């Protein structure tokens with residue numbers, strides 16, 4: 001019985017669809033954590049998670065930035081929080097666990113542990129060296145030719161900005177995490193890394209602006225994490241912070257995994273802890 005994880009399925013790409021088609025549990029009792037960036041259209045997100053939900057005993061999802069885009073080709077025109085809540089309602093209807101549902105407790109091997117899917121977004125505090133405000137940081141990113149598509153497609157409505165939405169998400173998520181039984185460890189699942197460390201190896205360091213928030217830097221300690229699961233960077237590896245493994249479990253784009261000359265990343269085991277650190 002395994003707690004498995006993957007993120008950044010990006011099923012718009014045919015090569016990735018083939019891989020997702022082949023994903024299977026190792027046992028009938030395995031759970032699967034999907035840490036965001038399944039797809040951009042509501043239809044693709046729901047179809048993919050619905051298929052996985054039929055194969056795994058439980059599927060736990062948290063949105064990536066791509067799920068929150070309102071792309072021109074999606075007949076669902078909802079923006080921002082309305083789009084997020086529409087996805088939550090639809091996926092919940094299929095039995096998928098979302099960040100708005102009670103956190104399930106993993107009682108299989110390596111447990112017990114509270115599995116907490118988090119949606120806390122980013123707030124432009126992972127700033128490039130020598131910049132001290134969002135404006136300065138964005139200016140430096142623009143000068144380096146780096147601007148995330150989120151700036152055009154990830155609408156924060158009804159919040160005035162993505163960082164305001166992030167602040168609201170941090171507040172409601174903290175109060176949920178504070179109420180977890182302190183006797184239980186957790187597995188924290190978020191699309192974005194909870195600590196800045198993994199962004200240090202980005203090819204374009206300015207891209208870190210769209211990758212997280214300093215406000216979660218101590219959450220793996222504060223909330224007794226047995227593991228942290230994240231994606232978004234498309235750099236699959238495990239680092240350890242304060243003795244806690246932080247696992248980047250992305251599949252990524254076909255051009256990325258094909259360039260590595262190794263088999264494309266499949267499911268990563270989170271519990272029981274496989275021990276290996278990449």
Ligand SMILES: [Fe+2]
Pocket residue numbers: 008010037064232233234252
């Ligand atoms: Fe991604």
Ligand SMILES: [Fe+2]
Pocket residue numbers: 037064065066191231232233
């Ligand atoms: Fe992402």
